[in-house]
Amino acid sequence: MFLGIDCGTQGTKALLLNASNGRVLGQGSAGHDLISGPNGRREQDTEQWTAAFASATAAALAEAGVDGDAVLGIGVSGQQHGLVTLDAAGRVLRPAKLWCDTESATENQRLLDWLGGEQGSLQRLGIVIAPGYTVSKLLWMKEQHPALFARIAHILLPHDYLNYWLTGRCVSEYGDASGTGYLDVRTRQWAFDILRYVDPSGRLEAALPELIEPHQPVGRLRPELAVRLGLNSQAIVASGGGDNMMGAIGTGNIRPGAITMSLGTSGTLYAYSDTPRISPQPAVATFCSSSGGWLPLICTMNLTNANAAIRDLLQLDLESFNALVAQAPIGCDGVTLLPFLNGERVPALPQASASLHGLTTENLTRANLCRAVVEGVTFGLRYGLDLLRESGIRSERIQLIGGGAKNPLWRQIVADMMETPVVCTTHSEAAALGGAIQAAWCHARQSNPIASLAALCARCVRVDEGTAVEPQAESVRAYEQAYRRYRQLVIDTHGQQTPPDLRTVAP
Numbered sequence: 001m002f003l004g005i006d007c008g009t010q011g012t013k014a015l016l017l018n019a020s021n022g023r024v025l026g027q028g029s030a031g032h033d034l035i036s037g038p039n040g041r042r043e044q045d046t047e048q049w050t051a052a053f054a055s056a057t058a059a060a061l062a063e064a065g066v067d068g069d070a071v072l073g074i075g076v077s078g079q080q081h082g083l084v085t086l087d088a089a090g091r092v093l094r095p096a097k098l099w100c101d102t103e104s105a106t107e108n109q110r111l112l113d114w115l116g117g118e119q120g121s122l123q124r125l126g127i128v129i130a131p132g133y134t135v136s137k138l139l140w141m142k143e144q145h146p147a148l149f150a151r152i153a154h155i156l157l158p159h160d161y162l163n164y165w166l167t168g169r170c171v172s173e174y175g176d177a178s179g180t181g182y183l184d185v186r187t188r189q190w191a192f193d194i195l196r197y198v199d200p201s202g203r204l205e206a207a208l209p210e211l212i213e214p215h216q217p218v219g220r221l222r223p224e225l226a227v228r229l230g231l232n233s234q235a236i237v238a239s240g241g242g243d244n245m246m247g248a249i250g251t252g253n254i255r256p257g258a259i260t261m262s263l264g265t266s267g268t269l270y271a272y273s274d275t276p277r278i279s280p281q282p283a284v285a286t287f288c289s290s291s292g293g294w295l296p297l298i299c300t301m302n303l304t305n306a307n308a309a310i311r312d313l314l315q316l317d318l319e320s321f322n323a324l325v326a327q328a329p330i331g332c333d334g335v336t337l338l339p340f341l342n343g344e345r346v347p348a349l350p351q352a353s354a355s356l357h358g359l360t361t362e363n364l365t366r367a368n369l370c371r372a373v374v375e376g377v378t379f380g381l382r383y384g385l386d387l388l389r390e391s392g393i394r395s396e397r398i399q400l401i402g403g404g405a406k407n408p409l410w411r412q413i414v415a416d417m418m419e420t421p422v423v424c425t426t427h428s429e430a431a432a433l434g435g436a437i438q439a440a441w442c443h444a445r446q447s448n449p450i451a452s453l454a455a456l457c458a459r460c461v462r463v464d465e466g467t468a469v470e471p472q473a474e475s476v477r478a479y480e481q482a483y484r485r486y487r488q489l490v491i492d493t494h495g496q497q498t499p500p501d502l503r504t505v506a507p
Helices: 046-064 105-115 117-125 134-144 158-167 192-198 223-229 243-250 304-314 318-327 366-390 408-418 430-445 453-460 473-494
Strands: 002-007 011-018 023-031 035-037 041-044 073-078 084-086 154-156 171-173 210-212 217-220 236-238 259-263 267-271 285-288 294-300 336-338 355-357 398-401 422-425 463-469
Touching (some): 002 046, 002 243, 002 430, 011 046, 023 046, 046 223, 073 243, 084 158, 105 134, 105 192, 154 158, 243 259, 243 267, 243 294, 243 430, 259 408, 267 366, 294 366, 304 318, 304 366, 318 366, 318 408, 336 473, 355 473, 366 408, 366 473, 398 408, 408 463, 408 473
Parallel strands (some): 002 073, 171 210, 259 398
Antiparallel strands (some): 002 011, 011 023, 084 154, 259 267, 336 355, 422 463
């Protein structure tokens, strides 16, 4: 039995997996609060993560009706790009700055200029650093909190911090480390030069965790924590990884030919590559995977959070919101929402705000507003899919995960807008499942150095054919018209140009 943990923006999920037969035995969850402020501040207290870890694990064990002593390994998935800083005694210096925090956008631009712009960043790192990445948060902390910055002894990502809490060891694996902005994704080595630009003293590079391979263990569970969590003190803590990397494992996306789309707080779209295929499009991040390859990926900052904002505005529960979405026509009678409530990464508009377009006395309805936000956030993913296709990624089917994947209407919208068949995996919480599978892989490698991750995925990952939908030709044409209107509004409103070679990209 293996425990998978997914520590996300809104909460932590726990999943217990019997890796011998692929059965999920129990699940649990616990929520987090967000610290929001002006200029795009989005932070969380790490104590919430550890408390939620304990609560979600207890709920999963209770649902499974099993003894935690049977847990042989733990794999942690965490939200990417966050910054957790510790002092020499291992104390957290300040709340963790999250992936969706854009307060360091100015610092990111300074770092990007120093790298030589987008092309310089691609050449030196293999990716283009974005405002949500960890490196700009370090420069921001140096300038905004110099006294705390001077006390930094360890620099960790969210999942690294939870591994530290579990084992007392500071390590990172190269999948999640890809999103820091100070890792060369081609060589999988820390890029010290950008950290020396932030702080020439060398303190930051000394504070970096040790890099380990994804199949390597961090260590064993601290005995006192094992007692508190009701788990086996001999349980191995696997390397874990970023939520997208664990989601890839949890959907079996570990070889070329698959595309995973996550409909969560953010929207992500990624595909496996066995080579570091660096896209010339800066919005495509060629991260390392946590399965030995690479994971070309795009991420949008606004998805279910934007839907929730419209629901709250109109005081609707989820069922009423979905009913109104179904009532409105494709294209919302001309209403278009650019849903950039948190700024946006794809398209690259970190300082943007949301806006409504095309309103008239005839089309200003609750149904059109509800459908406009669902279409608006999905258009961002369509743009990202065009970018992946332009770089050579192809797939005959999209696997959907995340909370939004449970909505049949949204699944059909995705299939029609992407002009690609869609299916859900049996377990939509793919990151937690991926963490459990990776823990089983790590455990197996202790006695069998050639233990196969692919075999574990084949046994533990299943698709739910009852959720499969095909694109409808008439709807495809209607969405294409609405999508072109969306792209033109992005250009007119924010000056964001469509790359010429994306206008005729084939599915």
